[in-house]
Amino acid sequence: MNGGSPDRSGEICDEYAEKDTLYQAGSNNLLGGAAVSKVSIVVPIYNAGKKLEKCIKSILNQTLTEIELILVNDGSTDNSLEICEKYSKMDKRIILVNQKNAGCIAARRSGIEASHSEYVMFVDADDWVDKEIAGTLYHEAVQNNLDITVCNICKVAGDRLLIKKTDKNEYFMEDKIFIGDEINDKLASAYFHGHPFPSNLFAKLYKRELLINCGNYLDRITFFGEDLYYNLEMLLKANRVKIIDKSLYYYRTGGNTSKYMSYLFDDMVNGYEIQKEVIEEYYQDSRQIRYNGISVMLLNTLKTCLTSLFYSTLDKSERENKILKFVGNHSIREALTNEGVLKYFEKDYLKAIEHRDIRFLYQLGENECKRTKIRRTLVGIVSKVC
Numbered sequence: 527m528n529g530g531s532p533d534r535s536g537e538i539c540d541e542y543a544e545k546d547t548l549y550q551a552g553s554n555n556l557l558g559g560a561a562v563s564k565v566s567i568v569v570p571i572y573n574a575g576k577k578l579e580k581c582i583k584s585i586l587n588q589t590l591t592e593i594e595l596i597l598v599n600d601g602s603t604d605n606s607l608e609i610c611e612k613y614s615k616m617d618k619r620i621i622l623v624n625q626k627n628a629g630c631i632a633a634r635r636s637g638i639e640a641s642h643s644e645y646v647m648f649v650d651a652d653d654w655v656d657k658e659i660a661g662t663l664y665h666e667a668v669q670n671n672l673d674i675t676v677c678n679i680c681k682v683a684g685d686r687l688l689i690k691k692t693d694k695n696e697y698f699m700e701d702k703i704f705i706g707d708e709i710n711d712k713l714a715s716a717y718f719h720g721h722p723f724p725s726n727l728f729a730k731l732y733k734r735e736l737l738i739n740c741g742n743y744l745d746r747i748t749f750f751g752e753d754l755y756y757n758l759e760m761l762l763k764a765n766r767v768k769i770i771d772k773s774l775y776y777y778r779t780g781g782n783t784s785k786y787m788s789y790l791f792d793d794m795v796n797g798y799e800i801q802k803e804v805i806e807e808y809y810q811d812s813r814q815i816r817y818n819g820i821s822v823m824l825l826n827t828l829k830t831c832l833t834s835l836f837y838s839t840l841d842k843s844e845r846e847n848k849i850l851k852f853v854g855n856h857s858i859r860e861a862l863t864n865e866g867v868l869k870y871f872e873k874d875y876l877k878a879i880e881h882r883d884i885r886f887l888y889q890l891g892e893n894e895c896k897r898t899k900i901r902r903t904l905v906g907i908v909s910k911v912c
Contacts, residue, residue: 563594563619565660565731566646568637570630571610572600574651577778578609580685584654584776586617590661595620596637601627606651631744631752634727638737646734648727652778659774663731666768670703673764675731676724678773695722698771705766710808714761717754718801718809719819725754729775736760743800750793755800762808786838791848794827795857818866825861825871825879828852832891833898846884849891853882 567585571578585595597610597620607624614620623636638646645667649655663675678698697713704713716723724730740763743755761767801820809816831852835845852858861867862879878886 562592563643564592564645565590565664566594566596566637566641566643566734567649567660568596568598568634568641568646569649569651570598570600570633570637571602571606571651572627572630572633573602573604574606575604577652578606580654581649581651582609582613584657585649585660586613586619587657588655588660589657590664593619593660594641594643596623596640597621598623598625598633598637598640600625600629600633630749631747635741638734641734644734645731646737647731649775650728650777653728654776656774656776658772660731662770662772662774666770667731667733670766670768672703672731672766672768673733673736674760674767676767676769677729677775678771679724679729679775679777680773681779682776683779697723697769701768701770703766703768709761709764709767713767714758715809715812715816717758718805718816718823720823721754725757727753727756728777730757732760736764739763746796746800747793748789750787750790751797755797758800758804762804786834788838790827790834791831791852791855794824794831795855798824798857798861814865817864821861821864821867822870824857825867825875828858828879829875829890829894832887833894835891836895842888845891846888849884849887850882853879853884853887 569581569585574581582595582597585593595617597614599607599610599622610620610622610624614622621640623640625633625636634648637648645664647660647663659677663677666672667675676697713723717725737760740759741756743759744752747755798820802817805813805816805820832849835848838845840848858879862876867876874886875890877883878890
């Protein structure tokens with residue numbers, strides 16, 4: 527168990543350095559045409575640039591050779607397609623899907639549709655993976671008849687600088703299998719309270735059948751929360767889930783730290799409404815505590831929406847109009863009366879929303895943007911240099 531291992535923050539992440547070599551076509555790792563893949567690895571790609579090669583090479587270097595790598599180029603305008611084409615000519619296990627830009631949700635769907643394996647995993651194009659990830663998760667899934675298998679991650683800046691070795695939250699304290707109602711009570715319900723259980727699609731292995739039969743909420747989400755609501759539905763329908771405390775996925779931090787997201791507010795509200803529907807269907811016995819959680823999350827994310835306005839090129843009047851729209855939204859005003867919200871937030875913030883105090887909320891977003899500017903700048907520099 528790695529849960530008690532020290533955080534080697536700031537050390538060089540050299541575990542992977544020796545593996546970062548060009549995968550050679552014609553090696554024994556190539557599958558013949560008649561071979562059957564055990565795991566399909568889907569990589570949605572949009573302008574990944576030079577980071578993409580490290581990602582691809584780490585996947586082709588898996589100790590489990592019976593894999594297929596599905597590269598979904600989602601209308602990239604850089605050289606990502608050329609990189610995909612180069613590697614697809616080198617390795618018969620690669621399936622290249624080239625499509626017009628339709629967003630990450632559509633890209634993942636295309637990858638799932640193109641897959642042939644019983645199990646599917648996702649890797650983001652700017653991340654990379656340990657050579658054991660596919661084999662470890664696959665053998666756990668087969669041995670324990672799992673619907674979802676979850677591993678831990680390493681957080682890195684750039685290509686090598688290790689920021690955090692593992693996620694040390696409660697779910698990774700030990701290897702554990704969750705069965706039936708325990709999945710709903712311990713895993714899915716965590717998403718109503720700040721999702722301490724990882725909501726990302728990466729660093730997980732799924733039964734393809736589960737992926738195919740879920741995704742009903744995704745048409746209501748543009749981008750923000752897509753992983754969470756896909757995972758939420760799958761967890762509610764899964765029979766067996768296992769979490770293992772092995773850090774097998776290298777996640778780059780620092781991406782889009784100061785990007786204006788025009789879709790953020792609508793995604794946030796739609797997500798809140800989705801969660802309400804789930805609570806009404808699955809959690810009647812703990813309805814109020816779940817509503818407390820999603821209401822607090824909604825108004826916390828509203829602060830993020832306010833801050834995001836100052837990453838944009840909108841002028842003051844346009845920002846004020848956006849804020850007016852925010853505080854007039856039905857879901858926001860509904861959450862404002864929740865008992866958990868009244869205990870959690872400072873009174874000035876809640877009063878500003880209630881009375882549509884645009885000046886107060888404008889200043890709140892501007893101040894937060896200024897407060898985090900130095901940190902965001904440093905993260906961006908480190909990501910580029912390392």
